[in-house]
Structures are given as structure tokens and as C-alpha cells.
Amino acid sequence: MADLNQYMNKAFDYEEKGYVEEAIHLCSKCIQAFPEYKREIELEIAKINYRNGKERKALLQFLMLLDDTGDETISNLIIEAYYGAREQEFQKRYRENYKLLEEYSYFYGELHPLELRYYPIWTGENEIWYYDSAERIFQVIERYGFIMGELEDTIYLGSDLLWMEDLLILEKKTRMKEPFMDMENPLLLLYQKSHWELLCQTIDLKELMKFDRIIFHDDISRLERSLLTDGICFPVMVIGNRADTILQELGRLNNKMRQEYENYQTIIKEYYLQNRDTVVKNIKNGNPRILFITSRFTTALQYHVRDCKIAAERMGLETELQIEKDRLCTGQHNLSIFRQIAKFRPDLIFSIDHFRHEREWKDCLEGIVWVCWAQDAMPEIYSKETPAKLTDRDFLMTHYITSKKFKDIGYDAKCVIDAPIPANPYVYQPYQLNDAEKKKYSCDICFVCHSSNVESYIDKVAEKFPEQLQEKIRAIYRGYYDYVCETGELFYTEQEFELFIKGAFSYHYNMALTAEALDYFVEDMWRYFNDRVYRQMLVQWMLDAGFTNIKLWGNGWAMEEKYKEYAMGPAQNGETLSKIYQASKIVIGNNIMTTAAARAWETMLSGGFYMSNYIPEENDDVDIRKILEVDKDVIMFYNREDLIQKLHYYLEHEEERQKMIERGRKAALEKMTYDILMKRVLKEIGERLEEN
Template identity: 25%
Template sequence: MTTLTLDTDRSELLRCLESRDPYGFLDRAARYLDVSPADHQMRLAAVREYVRLGLGGPANELLADVNSDGDRRAESALVALRQELASVSIGRIAWSVYHHQFEANLAVMNDRGLDCGVIRDAWRRDGRRYQLFRDAAGRHHVRAHDDAWRWRWIPYFGDHPGSAERQAFPDDVQQLTPGPYLFDGVALGHLFARIHQRTLDTFHGYSCALFVIEPEPAVLALALHLHDWYALLSDERVRLFVGPEWKTQLEQAWDGDPDLPFPTRAFAMGQCRAGEHEPALVVVERAGQRRNDAVTASALELNARYDARDVAYRARRFRDALSGGGPPLRILAAVSTHTTFLQYSMRDVRDALHALGHRCEVLTESTDHAITGPLTYHHAIQSLDPDLFFVFDHVRPEFRNVLPRNLPVLTWDQDCLPQVFTRQNLDGVARHDFLVGCSRARWVEMRYDPGQYLTCAIPTRADRFAEQPLTDAERERYGCDVSYVSHASRTADEFHLEQRTLQKNPDAVRMMDAMHAILPDWPNRPHVSLGVLTAEVLGEACRRCKLEIRDPEMRNWLLEWYLWRLGDRVFRHEALRWVADWARRTGRSFRIYGNGWDRHPTLSAFAAGPVENGHELSCLNRASRINLQLMPAGMIHQRALDGLACGGFFLARSTHEGSAVTLRQLMARIDELGIRDSAALVANDDVSLRRLLTEYLGDWLRPAKHHGRDALAYLRHCAEVDHAGDVFHDLDAIQFNSADEFERRVEHFLNHDDERRDITERMRRVVLERFSYRSTVDRFLHAMADFLAAQIV
């Protein structure tokens, strides 16, 4: 609704007429004529616009107050207009036409346990105040009389569906986890319905909460007549607070559920109401302050309990629990339901801890719109009294006011998220915290304690893959020559465009464009470290853009987030193109499982839909004669380890495993020469050392290339990582790095079943012996215990 001043009213009305905007004109005209009733020219213009829209009722009401003042020409025009109006429908629709829809909506609310009586009673009492119209374009309009019995369009006269479509969303609607939002009224419901649809399942099942308050139930009844809201009202995240008790109900909802989040934005849409009410945001602030006070008091109590537990206590507690000399560890863990892989991984961690004799409780969201709140953590800590908090991909500073400062945190870093591994976050990691995972190189490069981070691969849950023969139905359903499983269906170009749109830094966008152009043609040198290759691509992009990336966080984002994932797409999709070309030419069966492949520009013909992790994936791995592993991470990755554990055979695109031999030789030479720091490494002119450095690092050691990174720390980190070639002695036989090499490998193994089975069994034995969750988690706990013990002076 637009608010006008008297000085601009008439000119604005004329502009609407000239632009042929009948809705804008009539909305303004209704208010203008209240203060300028003698402007018969504008009154007649409004009558004509109502007539064009097929709304004879409002047109007749305006025309009733017009007279000709004795002017014959004017009188003739009025007669003609009245005759025209006689053939125009009044446009009014009886509310009873939509009574069935109204009752159906109330029935849905009743099924959810919501009080429908207050809405039905209010409509019976106040419904006569409202009149419903439908214009020639099918648009609904509602008006109500005020205390002086003057009719007012509510919330305004307009194209409500069109206005809702044109309404700009809040910026955060574009994010993966938008909202929550509060609606102070829903007007006629169009914008509310659109935002509900737009915020449905935005990220792995997350749908933000939508709070609706309506002090006047009859106003909500308007929208309930006009829309079929079965799906919307069935949605538990739509929280309705209707009637005079709305404030009490709203505050009780937040007070009673510590995981029910507060809205981040509010839509003020209560123009339909007749009375005045306390602003909704005041109620939100009051409830929010109460929760904050409760969190503060609870945190003080927990800190008082844990502050008495010093480093000696923690070291002794871990030692006794792991040696059997004391009670098992009590571990609190948390994982979001809005993940895919991490939920399964947390399940396997929990089961491994239980198998080791420890107690583990896992917190997760209870609904699709809940966010596990500080008080839920506090209640769990008060009840369990944990010795350790375990979490994926997050570190202590992200749990301010959530965890006691003396409760140790064990972080399993599975994804190397750049927004987590910032200097500010890592500076907040406590000395009694511990990290495991895939980012130790960055941890060490940033000059943190190497002993506080343990490198590890993601293991497999070996006991989930009992050797049960496939049924005939399973072989029929999943059997094929070659299969591949992944949700990484977006092409490198699509990923680039998405990230380019999200990036606000113009220099970063230039760098992204340069790397996107460089990467597909960059030489693939399997004997050179993958980390070095990505750094070389970054350096070449800097040269082409004539930029120097001085911000370490931006450099990390470009390398660890953008370039790694861009390269991952190039790596996978290039190999899939080789396989697809072979399958088309030979007629062999090839299937790609996962989300989105049916929309891939060149591979959609091979799309086979998603496959569930667990038994279904195990059936697929065993029924496929050949499975593919097409990740830069190589064969020591849970996807491959799970497939091997259940007895699947794999061909894998070559990664940089060939560099492992060079690295071992290089580290042996470094130790022989007694090199202790990067400066000595760069300065040493030993011929053998220089040859091995060049073979493994290329020209990365040039100052312009390694950007101040600690080269020796990087090399020592690489040496600690398990290399597939050292673990799987059949690796060379199953790898390929070109279309021709793939065809030789795949045709050989499709024609040699016995050799394929022998390799599968040897690799499976290795997985079961070395990569179980139980042994991996036990290694985490012992490494953390050693780190805590080393801190005792």
C-alpha cells in the first residue's frame, strides 16, 4: 500500500492512468476521494477503471455521488455511463462460495491440535464486516467497513498475486539456511504462501520456522477462504498464534522449546486489522531476553563445575579410562540432521565408542526447523557430566555460551571448511582441545602445535558389510558392467558460475575466472603433490590477473574451497566422459547413481537415480562387475573403503599416489642431511635433494610460488598421511589416467573374473584390518590422552 500526500495525489493518479495501471490508480483514488470528494473528474475516472475490471458494485457507489450541476453534456455522459454500468456485474462474490475451502483448512489445523474454534467463532461474529469481490482478471479483493461505516480495501486494492511475485525476498532467502521469519499478519496470504514455498527444504531437509501472529482471528479467516492451504497448514514449521492470547502463546512456545529459534526478520502485514495491538517485535525481544538470561545463568553454573578440572585431572581421567583403571569416558557429541554423510559417520563413531566400552550421547535437531540451542546442550551436560565433547568440522569458538570452557573438545575435521579454519577461530582452540582429520598441513603452516592435530582418513564400518549373498532380485536390479555413485553432478562450469555469483570480492572473481580458464588445460603430473599443483594454478592465476593475494583467508578460500572443488569436478567429469564414450561405442552397461545426473548436459542418458547409503549401496557395489572411484582423494576415502569392505571391485582414476615414492626418498634425504627448518631446506644445494624437491614440488619452492608456506612442515605432513600405494599393493593394476588406459583396464577385468575376484579379496582384507571405525576412534582417544599427558609440567 502506498501513502500519498495531498500535494502529490492528483499527479500520481494521472501517472497511474497514463501508465495503464488500474490497480495502482484505484488504490490511490479510494484514499484521494476521501479527502477530495468534489473532484468529479477523478471520481468518473475511477468509475471507468472499476468498469474495465468488471467491478460494477464499487463503480455504482462512486457514481451515486456525482451530479451534472445542470450541464447537459455532463448529464448526457452520466446517463451513458449509468447505462453501461447496468450491464456490468457488480463483481461481488458470496463468502459461502469458499466455505468448503475454509472448513477444509480448519480441519487441517484441527488435525495438528490447533484451536480452530477461535477462528470459526470470530468469522461467525465478524464475517459480515467483510465483502469479497473478484475482478475480470480473476483477482480477489476484500473490503471492510470502518467504525464510520466507510468501506476500505484491505490491505489495499491491488493485484495481490502479482505483487507477491514481484516482492523482493530478504537477502538471506538465497542462503542455504534462511530465516526464521515472523509474519505480523498474512494479509490475503499470497506473499506468505510464496515464502513458505521458497523456504521449503533449502538444505538437506532444513526448512526454516515461519511464525504467524494474528490478534484478530476473522482477518486470518480471509486468507483461509481464498487459498487451499492443505500442504502449508500441515507443515509443522508453520506456527500459528491467533486471537487475543497470541502473546502468551508465542512466549510460551519459545519458553517451552529451547531449540525453537527466534525470527531473524519480520514481515509487517497487519494492515487488515481494525484495532491496535502490541508490536510483535516487542514480544520477540522480551522472550529472547528471558532465554538469554537463562543461558547465562546455566553457563555460569556449568563453568563453576568444570573450572575445578585442571589439566592433571583431564590427563588422569583419560589415562584411567583408556587403561581400564577407571570408569569409561562419558562423551557428548552433536551432529546436524541437515547433513548426509556426517549423520552416518556420527552413527558409526557412536557405535565404535560403545564397542570400546565408553558412553556416548548424540544431540541432533528434533524437527526440520529446530536449531539445537545452548540450553539443550546445557541440560545434556548437566545430565551426562561428559569428559569430552565430540563434533565434526567445528571448533570451540563456534560454541560460545554453549560449552564450559574447561570441557575438552575433540574435532574431527572431515571437510576442511575455510569458514571454520580461520585464524580467529583457531586462535580460540583451547590447549585441552584436540583435532583429527585432513587439515593438519594448514594447522602446522599457521604455526599451531603439531602435536595437537592427528592426520587420519575417514574409515569404514566393516561390521555393516556381513557377507550375505545377493538375491536374484538384487542382482537383476543392480547388476551392470560399470557403475559410479556420487551426488557431484554439477559440472565445473555450473559450480564456477554459482560460486562466482556468491563471491562479492571483485579481485576474487577475477582470480576465479582465471583459474576456471587455466585448470582444464593445466598439465596433469601424477608424480607431483596435488597441493603443489593447486598452488601452481593459483600462482599462474595471480600472474595473469597481475594480483598478489595477501589476505591469508582469501588465499585459503581460493585454494581449499573454490579451486579444490573446481578441480574435483574437472577430475571426475573428465573421467566420466571417457567411460561414457566407451559405453556408447561398445554397448556395455554403465550407470551413474546419485542426485542430479538426469539434468547433466552430456551424461543424463546414464542416470540411474539416487541410491541409499547402507544395504542398497552394498548391493550395488557387489552387483556391479566394476565400480569406479573418481576422486582426487584416491582410494583411501570412505566411499571406496565401504565398497571394498562389502566386496566390490574398483577401478580408480590415478591421483598423485605416484608421488609417494618420491616423497619417501625426499624425506630420507632430508633426514640424512640433518635439515631442521624450511630456510635450511631452501638453502641446501645438495644435488640429490634438489632433484627430489623439483620432482615432488616442481618450482614451488621459489618464493613467489609457495607464498611463505612452511615447506618442511608441509612435507612432513604429507609423509604422515597414509598413501594408497603403500597400503594396497594392487593399486597400480586398477588405476587409469586416460581414455585409452581406462579401456584397456576395463576390458581386461571384464574378461578376467578370477583376477578381479582375487584383487577384490586382497584389498578387502586390508580395509577390514586397517580402516575400521573402532580402531580409528580408539586411536583418536589415545592420541588425545598422550597430548593431555604431555601438558603436565
């Protein structure tokens, strides 16, 4: 034994001097010379490796000795050396992560941290060793080697992924490439208990939470709540450990969703078959239950639905709203809608731009009354086949009260209700502006719309086509723009644009467009380009006339040098926009399709002076002249000279301007609020159901 100690001390001397390999070699010789002390010497070799940075090698040696001897002191040594040295760090991160999870919207699991059972021992590039304190054993997790396939930009579920590098790659690869608004693919992460505890001890979850789309599940049982209850989209791909088990669970949940959907379908169909008369009675008596359906992936539409709902509630009606829970619930799945209908049992469903027959479950809702409010030029709204699909319980509110194109579709007058978009007087109202707001918002002339950079738009259109056509397309678009700037005259119909485009290609380039290409250019120039030309022309008219106290609100104006000094950036809808209207002396109408845009009513209700642009009556989709009396309730300008003359007049005659503000606000309050609209629409529906 004395000889062994002498050799071992010499080995430790080698180690102290930095000769680690020599020290280990000497220890190995000692095993040969003193085989009866093999395990004790192997333990010292493991310690030397540990002390000199070879932690993985040492760990494997410790574990081999533990396996051979079952010696509890070795187990304690490993825990103390590998976990004890970082225990406070691990536990601190665990607590901090749980504090973050308590406030995080996408965590499905136990909100309060439990006493730790699993201790991270060693983490390497491809494996993690941990200690299970309940079973008193050491375990290893091997890194899952995944390769992203072609299915990127889609919904993945990652199981038991513990390496931050893998998680960040997965996050990057699964993002939406062209997201609409704030829509995004959810990334689902699922963990079993051991892996979840290790994740929370070894990774700062804040780095993953910042993406605001990663959904954590601390157990497979949590999937049901996120997918079936909250409507998170089902994953398309599963990667990681336990894929077979997870796919089996997803299959079970999909079957459960389908079964629950079928059960609700039966319940709903039976209810409305038995209560057809009750539905009509409730509406005629003025106390229907109304379900409002909308989507958070709209701009103005969800707010129009909100305002209609609030107006109905002010009438004392029961209402509910069907809308995606958040940006990761891309699309309302049928179960969510059916669950709500079965429980709420509405008499009337209210939707913007969508009919009953567009829903796959239309047949089980025959007894309900469906109201579609047409606000956009959706294909189904403008299809001549649609009128035949409507029942006597389908009603169409239309924003397009004077549109010839809409009238030509052929809807039965019994189902159509005029409903130009109003404004909310509880939001758009006169406010008490402070000095800072007055300074920021006040101006002579206010213009609210996004920038209409004609040249950049022309380039974007041209670049969609082969290079040999691009300059021809640019020339035709610029030709129309130059014509408008020189004459002040615009085309208002698709027919005018069709003649212009066909003639330009034929006369200048001896080209005949295909029907498909012609339709594309006509639609683009009439619906999109014309609007940009008109708005840029209006601003240029005012600047050329010497008006400089102008504020241009909307995106993009600052990017154009000639408008940069007038650009104010986007205006937030609601109270901020109302204050902008109120602080401006004149707000200019600039919608080329309609004179009765919502901006008109928002301005008037805010206590602002609105000057409407002119559109020929036969081309005005929503004619303000059918709602208000021009020159009494609203001022309209007809051309460049008239605009400039009226701007000068009302900027110089404050008393007249104030009188028009008062008359306009009074008229808007009497005719164009959501309260007025909902009362009238529900009354008309009740009367028409009585006739039926």
C-alpha cells in the same frame, strides 16, 4: 394497519418480479406514512436486501435494529440466516483442520477441538463479522492492511491474519531466496482465541501446511515453547493486530532466554571447575559421557557424527546428540546447548570442523575435553594462529593424515590424532540382492560422483566477471582442460596453478592479475575445477577404450548427451549405495585430493571391488598407501594405459577379482570402521591426558 399491509404486499410483488429497488423505495415511503411501524418496516427492508444478495447491507441493517431494540429474535434471525445456512460446512472444516493439526509438526496449541464459541457470520473483502455465543454479541474484525517492506527473505510473525490472500503473500515474500539444503525461514502465525476459531472454520489449513514452514500458535502463551524450548528462530518483524503486545512478549521471552542462559552458564562453569579431575578420570577409565554436536544442515558430516555416536554406545558409553530440531531451527542457539550440557554433564564434547575457542561460551567449559575432527578445509583449521589457541584439553582428530599443507600449520603432535574417515559396516555390508536390484545396479564399471560438466562450469566462472574478461577466462580454463586431455597429466599443487595462471594472462593478454584475483583463480582451479576435469577425463578414457557396461551415479550426468545413456541419477547413501557397490564388478576411485576417500571403505565393506586412482604421495591429503598395502589389499591405477589394462584384467579374471574383494573387506573391517576409530581415539586421548 390494513393499508400498510396492502402497500407492503405490493412491495413484495415488486421484489418477486425483480424490481428490488422499487420494492425498497415503496417500503421507505411506508415508513413516512406509518412511522409507528418504522422498526417492523426496516426489518422487512433488511430481509429484502438479504434475499436479493445484498448480505452486508442487510447485516448492517439487522445489527442496527438489534442495537436499537435489543430484540433477541433479530439476533436469532441473523445467526440462522448467516451462520445456520453454512453451519455444517464451518463445523466440518473445523474438524478436518484439527485432524490435520494433530499430525502437523508446527502446531502449538490445544490438540483437541473445543466446543465452538465464535461463529463466522459474514466475510467480506475487508471485514469479518462474527458472533460471540458466550457474550451473546456480534463483533467485527477489520482486515489488517500490511505492506511488505524491504525486509523480505526474513522471519516474520503475523498476528490474527484471517485472509488467505494475505497469508499467501506473506508466505511468498518471506521464503529464503537462496536456501541451503532444506533450510528455510519459519513463518510464525499467532492468534487469539476468537481469531483462531474463525480461521479454522473459514480457511482450509492444508493450503498453508503444504509449505511445511508455517508455525501456528493458538495463543500468545504458546510462543515460549516454540521459541525457547524447541529453538525456532525469533521473528525479526511483527505484523498484524496486537503488535505492541506481541513485541512486549517477545522482549520478555528474550530476557528469559538470556537469564536462563546466564544461570546455566554459572552452573556449568562451577561444575567443571569442581570436577576437572573427574572428567579426566572418566576418560582414562574408558567410561566418559560424550556430547556429540552437529548440524542437520550438512551433507555427510551429520552422518559421520551419528556413526561415531552409535560406535560409542556400542562401547557401553553414555552419549547425547545436539542437533537442530528441524529445518526451521537455523542454527543452534546457546540456550539449547547449555541446557543440554547442564543436564547431561558430558566429560567430552565431539564436534566436526569446529573448535572450542570458536564458541562464545568457551570460557565456562575449560574443564571439559573437546575433540574437533578436521574433515574439511575450514579457515580456522588451516589458520596458523589456531594451534596457539588450543589448550591441553583440546584434541584434533585429522582426516588429513598425509597432507603437507596441514602439517605445515604447526599443530602440537600431542593434540593431533590421525583419523581418516572410515565407513559403517552395519550399513555398508553385503546384502542379498533381489532380481530387480541386480538388474538395476549390475554393471562392469561403477562411477559414483556428481556430473563434471567442464564447459558449463567454465561458463559459470566466466560470467562472474566483466564481459571484456569472460573470453580470456574461458580460454585459460579450456587451455588447462585441453592440456590434461592431451597429456593425461594433472597439476596437483596450488603453486603449479599459480604459475600457469600468471603465465597465461601475461603471455597471451599482457595482463598482471591483482593478488586477490590470482588467489581466487588458483583456489578455484585447484580445489574445484581440477576435480571436474579429472572425473570427466576418467570417464572419457573408459568410453574411448570401448567399455560400455558403465553406470554413472550422481546428479547431472543425464544432462550431457555423450553420457546420457550411462546416467543413473543420484544414488542414495546407505543401503542403496552399498547394493550398487556390491552389484558392480569394479568401482573406480575418482577423488583428486585423496586416495583414502570414504567411498573406498564403503565399497570394500559392501563386498565390492575398489580400484583406487593414483595421486603422488606428496600431494595426497589422505594416502591410502599409509593404511593398506597396494596390490595386496587394494589395486591402484597410475595412468590411462594402466587403468585400461587393469580393467580388462579384473573383468576377465573373476577369481582374482573375488580374492581382492575378500582381502579388501577384511582389511577395511580391521582398520577402517567407526568402532575401531572410536576405541583408538578415546584410548589415545586417555593416554595423552595421563601424560599431561
